[in-house]
Amino acid sequence: MRGNMRRSKILSTGRCLPERVVTNHDLAKVMNTNDKWVQERTGIVERRYAEEDVGASDLGYEAAIIAIERAGIKPEELDMIIFGTLSYDHVFPGSSCILQEKLGIPGVATLDVRNQCTGFMYGVAIADQFIKTGMYDHVLVVGAEIHSAGMELTDSGRNVSVIFGDGGGAAIVGVSDDDNRGILSTHLHADGRGFKSLWIEADSCRKKPRITHQMLDAGIVWPNMNGGKVFKNAVTRLPEVINEALDANDIKIDEVDHLVFHQANMRINQYVAHKMGVPEEKVWHNIQRYGNTTAATIPLCLDEMLEAGVIKDNDIVLIAAFGAGFTWASILVRW
DSSP states (O other), rough: OTTTOOEEEEEEEEEEEEEEEEHHHTTTSSSSHHHHHHHHHOOEEEEEETTTTOOHHHHHHHHHHHHHHTTOOGGGOOEEEEOOOOSOSSSSSSSSHHHHHHHHHHTEEEEEEEOOGGGGHHHHHHHHHHTTTTTTEEEEEEEEEOOOOOOOOOOOHHHHTTTTTOEEEEEEEEEEEEETTTEEEEEEEEEGGGGGGEEEOOOOHHHHSSSHHHHHHHHEEESOOHHHHHHHHHHHHHHHHHHHHHHTTTOOOOOEEEEEEEEEEEEHHHHHHHHHHGGGGEOOEEEEEHHHGGHHHHHHHHHHHHTTTOOOOOOOOEOOOOETTEEEEEEEEEO
């Protein structure tokens, strides 16, 4: 360990998923798609949709309460809340403040991270630095999304709408009691030249007013994706950032026990794993059940793996994500 810095670790996780299950067959009733088409291209079978008046902070709160309890601490012992989401409860204030109010801990620092698919990863990287330097002891990192309220459930929106679902996950990042275990390194990157390849054009502060009937009629309030460009960049950047983490820690890919990808598209993850020679049994998938929950996918995966006993003490876990922005990241953990 460098200098006198402490090692941070993920102390606990939690998750919250809406009860309503929406299958590919359900979507085929409202748009020209089918189960075979969706599964072949994405691996998704179903996703969850929240009910009316449920926000990202609500899912984040339920996941956070579980993580806090599992960490053996009280909400009052949190030093900071970091909230990764693109589906904010309101334009302002940030959902981290709304979550703080739900947890009943006024005065605690809050931060919203708008890095979409890598939002939780960026949040963990920030928490890692605060823990290492000794400024904080317990940081709550949340990734939660309500995509269902912002999907164009029509033929024109089907290529994007079939991908996304709602969900929330949380982790408590704290101090490791073993210098050899915990978060070994974090690696963050972005390339804003690709920002229009996966974006929502409006509403926008560039327009006055921010939203108009013309914007609604033009359909620029819905997500738009250049699927080919996203795929090409993802299968390039993910191996790069995975190798960066391995090289930084002098670890070989065959020493990794679990490779946890952001759940954007099962075909991307399978392609990258195969390209890097990682056997299928080392790669965790849950996109088939939840779709792409953006900032929530990584904590959802980790929580399921821990609950199932898949991740064990001293396992090496490599986490990697790529998404809108473009942004990409990796985190290497010795559990």
